[in-house]
Amino acid sequence: MAAAAEELTLLEKLLGLRRGNKYSAQGERQIPVLQTNNGPSLTGLATIAAHLVKQANKEHLLGSTAEEKAVVQQWLEYRVTRIDGHSNKDEIRNMLKDLNSYLEDKVYLTGNNFTLADILLYYGLHRFIVDLTFQEKEKYLNVSRWFSHIQHYPGIRQHLSSVVFIKNRLYTNTH
Amino acid sequence: MGFGDLKTPAGLQHLNDFLADKSYIEGYVPSQADIAVFEAVSGPPPADLYHALRWYNHIKSYEKQKASLPGVKKALGKYGPAELEDNTGSGGATDSKDDDDIDLFGSDEEEESEEAKRLREERLAQYESKKSKKPAIVAKSSLLLDVKPWDDETDMAKLEECVRSIQADGLVWGSSKLVPVGYGIKKLQIQCVVEDDKVGTDMLEEQITAFGDYVQSMDVAAFNKI
Numbered sequence: 001m002a003a004a005a006e007e008l009t010l011l012e013k014l015l016g017l018r019r020g021n022k023y024s025a026q027g028e029r030q031i032p033v034l035q036t037n038n039g040p041s042l043t044g045l046a047t048i049a050a051h052l053v054k055q056a057n058k059e060h061l062l063g064s065t066a067e068e069k070a071v072v073q074q075w076l077e078y079r080v081t082r083i084d085g086h087s088n089k090d091e092i093r094n095m096l097k098d099l100n101s102y103l104e105d106k107v108y109l110t111g112n113n114f115t116l117a118d119i120l121l122y123y124g125l126h127r128f129i130v131d132l133t134f135q136e137k138e139k140y141l142n143v144s145r146w147f148s149h150i151q152h153y154p155g156i157r158q159h160l161s162s163v164v165f166i167k168n169r170l171y172t173n174t175h
Numbered sequence: 176m177g178f179g180d181l182k183t184p185a186g187l188q189h190l191n192d193f194l195a196d197k198s199y200i201e202g203y204v205p206s207q208a209d210i211a212v213f214e215a216v217s218g219p220p221p222a223d224l225y226h227a228l229r230w231y232n233h234i235k236s237y238e239k240q241k242a243s244l245p246g247v248k249k250a251l252g253k254y255g256p257a258e259l260e261d262n263t264g265s266g267g268a269t270d271s272k273d274d275d276d277i278d279l280f281g282s283d284e285e286e287e288s289e290e291a292k293r294l295r296e297e298r299l300a301q302y303e304s305k306k307s308k309k310p311a312i313v314a315k316s317s318l319l320l321d322v323k324p325w326d327d328e329t330d331m332a333k334l335e336e337c338v339r340s341i342q343a344d345g346l347v348w349g350s351s352k353l354v355p356v357g358y359g360i361k362k363l364q365i366q367c368v369v370e371d372d373k374v375g376t377d378m379l380e381e382q383i384t385a386f387g388d389y390v391q392s393m394d395v396a397a398f399n400k401i
Contacts, residue, residue, distance in 0.1 A: 105229045107198045112236040145196045152203040165196065 004032040004045055004084075007123045011049055014119065014155045015056035023048075029085060045084070045120070046076035053116055061116045071110045075117035083124040092128050096140045103142035107149070114153065122150045129163050137165060177252035181215045190216070191224035193256055198230070200254050206246035208254055209234045215251050314371040317349075319364060319397035322383060322390055327359035334389040335363055341382045345373030364396065 005023040012019055024033045026043060034042045034051070042048050053061050063069035082095055103109075109117040129137075129147055137144045148165045151157050178193065179186040190212070194200075201208035213234045220227035237244065324334055331353055339348050349366030356362050369379075376395050383393045 104225050105232070107229065107233045112233050141195055145198060148196070149198040149203055167196070169192075169195075 004030060007120075008032060008034075008045070008048055008052070010123065010158055010160075011052055011119065013158060015052055015058055017052060017056050021052075044080070046073075046080050049076070049116060049120060061114070061119070063110060063115055064113070068110050068113065068115070072115045072117045075109050075121060079117075079120045079124045083121075096128075096143055100140040100142045103146050108146075114150075118146075118150050119156060122147065122156060123160075126160055126163075130161060134166055134170060138170065178212070178255040181212070181251075182217055187216070187220050187224055187227055189255065190230075191220065191227040194226040194230045198233075201246065204245065205234060205237050206244050207248040208246055209237075210241055210244060211248045211251060212254055315401040316369055316371055317397075317399045317401055318367050318369060318376065318379075318395055320367065320379070320383070321354075321394040321396045322363040322365065323356070323392050323394075324360065324362070324389055325391045327361070329389055331361060331363060334386070335365070337386040337389055338363065338365060338383055341379070343374050343378070345370030346379075368401070 005025065008021070008023055009019065012021065022035055024035070025031065026033050031043055032045055032048055034048045036042060036051075042051055050062060053059065063072040082091075086092070086095075106112075108114050109121060125143075125147065129143075132140075144165050147163065151160075151162060178189040181187060181190065199205055199209050200212050209230075213231070216227075216231065219231050222228060320338075322334060322338055324331065335351055347368045349368060351363060351365035353361040354364050367379075369375075376398070380393050380395075384390055
């Protein structure tokens, strides 16, 4: 996916890094590779993203407490294994269902703080959320709430389309 | 606006429904709005109101930064869904009335992105100016009056003169003719255009029959809206 390189460029902009990193893609699944200036080449979306965050001196985006850091890592792993490469309708629906119940009691993926996990999940899920019908968006109410929240974060959306969420509940409460 | 009494289960239910698709009371960052509502809630909401509970725990984590959150604390009645009545008393009736009026054109939440608000105001202003430019359409009617004299010796010319002498704002006399009724008696058929708001037929009848010397009676033969 050249999309990975594109996403990393978006991330760079969000973090305020000057552009200049060159990305290439590896293998049939197009895993992004970053050639660092005087070090080894880095492979993998989560790895490169974390590296960029540290480059930008925004380490808090990786979590502050040990538990939070672990949760961030968990969601980065989730992003790469469960979301990328999976476009099967059923899989997406299951994923959204899990995410919906997870987000029931949290404002951000880690609970109370905005982290890289939210950023990468936002970019990863955008193409799925964009295609949801309003009824589905209402079904996954917590995901919609979280998504609507994240897309308003300054600097994150950039050129991606803004997904519309209706403010009034159209369909009767199922919960 | 307002959530009702937040110390009651009904109020908490409203808060819960409000927060189902929002992370914060107002906008997309924690603000004094959240603090205001947080302080009104006496404790963590019950677990079955999980949206309210989520919000409560989240705002609790900002306890130390309470004072530095953006925004201005407003009376509790100002937050929340617009269709709920503000029964905190301190909100001010005119304020919620204004919100109701504006809400007819837009969403019923207080939070709105600045751009959406500006666009809406712009469109409202355009609508108002267009409306004021349109000339006010006045309701008019065309009446045909039959004025009958006492007998065939009544001077019809004088009668007509009397009728035409009746002046009123919104009354314009039109053409007239004499129609024979029988036994040599002629009635005066006269047209007039009236503005419905200003002139009524009973007023006309009163004034015409006031000329008792000439006029025996008056009828409205035809009444057409223009």
